[in-house]
Amino acid sequence: MAKVTIKDVAREAGVSISTVSNALNDVDVLNPETKSHVLNVAKRLNYVPNLNGKLLKSGKSKMLGFFTTSVSGPYFYTLVETMSRECDRHGYGLNIFVTKDKQVIMSNILGGRVDGVIIYEELGIDDMDIALIEKNKIKSVFLDREIQNETMGSIIFDSYVDAYEATKYLISLGHKKIAYISGVETMFDSEQRKAGYLAALHDYGLTADEGYILQGYFEEEGSYNAVKSFVNIHSGKLPDAFLAGNDLSAIGAMRALKSLGYEIPRDVSVVGFDDIDIAQYFSPPLTTVRNQIARQGMLVVNHLIRMIQKKEQGRHEKLQGELIVRNSSQIKMVRD
């Protein structure tokens, strides 16, 4: 049995294809009887419209595209869940494209398969691509960079301020020697957090020591190794606190410290970023900065849909994080 098209339905129902189309799309010009008859026939034949034909003509897919190189990591959990729920709520579908192939990305963004695009792409998409997206009038919102552009939007985290606040918190506990465990330099968030950390140190009159910035690659293992070798190099002399660029790093750091016989937070405070699931169940439960991921997901979809439907222009929002104080940090103990 071949695929049933609108023609088949028309023939079977004894009407023209435009009547079928009108019936299916709820265009209110038909005799109610005709309409329900057509709908019955369509159902009986198990007719499902071909989306390509539909889209080619109408240009409206009721689909949002999310372009990303990965959906791994705790961040995407919440983000994708919220976005898809929010899409559902507005009668849109969410279409995720996971690839690093810029060809594929651009061809799907510009190829007219979706009504609007959400882009999370640390690498790859450059200014020329962005110009091209803009020129094609594709509605778009970015999740990982600020766009200085009226036709596109961005909803990002204020990692700089968050790190500033977290550092300030550690300082307020009396810590003076604070180390930062960073990711790689191409990571926007890692760099923003480092900058915020440095700014806070500076503002509160503490000296920033280059040697206190460790390279943990935002991974458990990487951070574990970094901390171990740090302690080694400094012959056992610990900083007062570690500010880890993300929770995985914090967890790796704590594992290293525990394995070296230190107790947290008695001997050293540790603060992470992200508040991943496991953070609260860890021992000790981790003090960390929680991003408003769900809010980001909600906002990005709402914003994009408004841009599509109401021709609203691109807005740029920065979401503040919230410091969740648990047991991996405490007031500096004065030892004698």
Next chain:
Amino acid sequence: MAKVTIKDVAREAGVSISTVSNALNDVDVLNPETKSHVLNVAKRLNYVPNLNGKLLKSGKSKMLGFFTTSVSGPYFYTLVETMSRECDRHGYGLNIFVTKDKQVIMSNILGGRVDGVIIYEELGIDDMDIALIEKNKIKSVFLDREIQNETMGSIIFDSYVDAYEATKYLISLGHKKIAYISGVETMFDSEQRKAGYLAALHDYGLTADEGYILQGYFEEEGSYNAVKSFVNIHSGKLPDAFLAGNDLSAIGAMRALKSLGYEIPRDVSVVGFDDIDIAQYFSPPLTTVRNQIARQGMLVVNHLIRMIQKKEQGRHEKLQGELIVRNSSQIKMVRD
């Protein structure tokens, strides 16, 4: 500036649109000079083919669709990563549709937007839908159910055997009273694991006690509560071991046990399923069954692409898990 189409390129290059099409699609009939000239013009105009037009005509999208209600949870990490890498390798794109809306799902499966579909859908898609997918000759592979059907494939985990083996392992350590922490009854894996657990008990002459099956909802918190109230009901009398339906449950169980003052594995063994990231870093590191998720992702894509390209028929594969023995389980201590 309006969207540039194949016509614009043709006009600008002074050739017909079929020549443009042939140049772009690398059809080897053109004079190399003509071809490169056309390609240059296309590039200069920033031409990107409209995928709907292309697809409508050709019927080939070089895209695979993955339909799921969620991408949350550690399982999807690996699965999606592997699938997308594997797609890339074969020149296909991966298109994830996250929704619970059956209308959306079916219309995208049957609407001709993708060349083949991968379906993970615990609920929603019923036998009628499956029949419809089959009738439309859509190539499909299922990840969460067995299909008894030659035109469709399935790559699933052998949860039954895995649980059987894990239970056998616990029995071999001398444990006799073994509790199972289950998810809800609609979860295929949870039920399969329960069945395997019960079968092993039976085969080794142990009695299965209805009261030893706890309801943890496959979540940390749920399992924590279930274990707490279990211990409460049994007035402190612990089983020899807990077999948790997944790692989150195992972690919740361990938290409950620790909070009640028990030590693991001295007082009770705990075994989980899935080997999530954190399992190895937990304290104590968790004994668990590792599924071949990456292998599943690889197989499903390869299989689907072979079905599409080589008209291969649907295969049905069951993937065996691997028991990873860590420190949350040990030989039964005989107390006096």
Next chain:
DNA sequence: ATATACTATATAAGCGCTTTCATTTCAATA
């Protein structure tokens, strides 16, 4: 010189759908 076979390119049909506009029907009004 004519027929034949290639080679390179253009023409045109049509994929499945929406949508504009024309047509038909029929009741209401002048």
Next chain:
DNA sequence: TATTGAAATGAAAGCGCTTATATAGTATAT
């Protein structure tokens, strides 16, 4: 009775592309 207009439906164009077929131009064989 003729005119008008509203309501319901159909005809047809065309979205952007691929592809089968036609055509023209050139080289080779007879």
